[in-house]
Amino acid sequence: MTVDAETALAHAPPGHKDELRLWLRLLTCTTLIEGEIRTRLRRDYDTTLPRFDLMAALDRDPGGITLGEVSRRMMVSNGNVTGLATRLEAEGLVERRARPGDRRAQLLRLTPKGRREFARQSAAHEGWIADLLAGLGEADRAALFRLLGTAKASVRAALSPEDP
Amino acid sequence: MTVDAETALAHAPPGHKDELRLWLRLLTCTTLIEGEIRTRLRRDYDTTLPRFDLMAALDRDPGGITLGEVSRRMMVSNGNVTGLATRLEAEGLVERRARPGDRRAQLLRLTPKGRREFARQSAAHEGWIADLLAGLGEADRAALFRLLGTAKASVRAALSPEDP
DNA sequence: CGCGGATTCTTGAAGCTTAAAGTAATCGGC
DNA sequence: GCCGATTACTTTAAGCTTCAAGAATCCGCG
Numbered sequence: 001m002t003v004d005a006e007t008a009l010a011h012a013p014p015g016h017k018d019e020l021r022l023w024l025r026l027l028t029c030t031t032l033i034e035g036e037i038r039t040r041l042r043r044d045y046d047t048t049l050p051r052f053d054l055m056a057a058l059d060r061d062p063g064g065i066t067l068g069e070v071s072r073r074m075m076v077s078n079g080n081v082t083g084l085a086t087r088l089e090a091e092g093l094v095e096r097r098a099r100p101g102d103r104r105a106q107l108l109r110l111t112p113k114g115r116r117e118f119a120r121q122s123a124a125h126e127g128w129i130a131d132l133l134a135g136l137g138e139a140d141r142a143a144l145f146r147l148l149g150t151a152k153a154s155v156r157a158a159l160s161p162e163d164p
Numbered sequence: 165m166t167v168d169a170e171t172a173l174a175h176a177p178p179g180h181k182d183e184l185r186l187w188l189r190l191l192t193c194t195t196l197i198e199g200e201i202r203t204r205l206r207r208d209y210d211t212t213l214p215r216f217d218l219m220a221a222l223d224r225d226p227g228g229i230t231l232g233e234v235s236r237r238m239m240v241s242n243g244n245v246t247g248l249a250t251r252l253e254a255e256g257l258v259e260r261r262a263r264p265g266d267r268r269a270q271l272l273r274l275t276p277k278g279r280r281e282f283a284r285q286s287a288a289h290e291g292w293i294a295d296l297l298a299g300l301g302e303a304d305r306a307a308l309f310r311l312l313g314t315a316k317a318s319v320r321a322a323l324s325p326e327d328p
Numbered sequence: 329c330g331c332g333g334a335t336t337c338t339t340g341a342a343g344c345t346t347a348a349a350g351t352a353a354t355c356g357g358c
Numbered sequence: 359g360c361c362g363a364t365t366a367c368t369t370t371a372a373g374c375t376t377c378a379a380g381a382a383t384c385c386g387c388g
Contacts, residue, residue: 016294022305023293025312030194031239032319075195077376082338104336104383129187130180135318141186147308148189154299155196241346246368268353268366
């Protein structure tokens with residue numbers, strides 16, 4: 001355990017295979033769940049995941065939030081939200097209204113119809129997720145939640161610019 | 165701690181909020197990483213994640229695999245692969261050829277140019293992932309990998325039909 | 329005031345994605 | 359041999375997504 005071992009390690013191929021495997025497994029889990037949720041939303045409610053996500057982003061703020069805030073919460077582009085909001089508005093599920101004192105911004109909020117629809121959908125959605133993750137015990141769930149928090153912090157740290 | 169407590173529990177709202185929170189955190193992690201990989205692939209290699217994924221699916225089989233097998237590995241629809249393969253073929257990165265003895269199927273494989281390109285891209289990709297997950301120690305990574313395996317098994321079990 | 333930069337949102341082009349329907353070839357049983 | 363079921367792929371329509379460019383508005387500073 002002297003210079004030789006250290007040298008061997010230092011010269012070993014980068015070997016980030018572990019991280020890669022972890023990422024691929026993370027991606028697989030997400031893809032599996034997301035695909036199933038997509039299918040069920042279409043089958044049972046004739047809607048899509050992005051529509052559901054947008055309504056979820058609005059649900060906690062009865063007064064409405066700006067399109068930009070929706071974009072931030074959903075982690076998608078501005079233009080994306082514009083299109084989604086337009087389609088949902090056409091279906092009477094959300095409505096735009098001016099933000100007092102700022103003619104650039106618009107507030108988006110659920111209509112009563114949208115609120116009813118989302119209540120039904122989100123109850124089913126919560127049950128689906130619980131079913132899919134039913135194989136994890138309480139302890140596993142807690143541990144996984146914590147570790148994913150660490151992972152999230154790691155990614156955010158790697159992404160944030162180095163200026164405090 | 166008698167009938168009353170039990171009754172209270174039984175009548176409590178379903179309360180699958182924990183599973184939901186776990187799912188949302190899982191989704192956030194994946195979205196963050198995926199978005200960054202997308203951005204870097206575009207910035208550094210002028211390509212997209214689906215293109216990269218398709219090439220990755222081909223990389224381990226020099227003889228080529230069928231479009232259907234690609235579709236299974238990528239967990240996307242058949243039609244999706246058709247379009248991706250057509251675009252990559254037009255760029256000279258992959259090539260179609262007949263599968264001997266089955267005129268329905270086609271084998272898809274990387275061209276030498278595609279192989280060179282993918283080698284460059286995948287090396288960078290591996291480094292990016294390692295960077296993003298650098299905040300996780302060896303033990304955390306292992307634990308997370310194992311728990312995600314359990315989660316994956318849970319989802320697959322919930323999805324598979326009940327006939328052995 | 330008025331101008332320059334930042335913000336908020338929309339538009340347009342290109343590509344990705346799916347579900348569903350369609351075409352072609354193979355396989356299995358009789 | 360042949361017919362029905364299955365498999366492999368493509369096509370189509372609709373919607374999602376991003377990036378980049380553009381338009382309107384707001385804010386701060388001189």
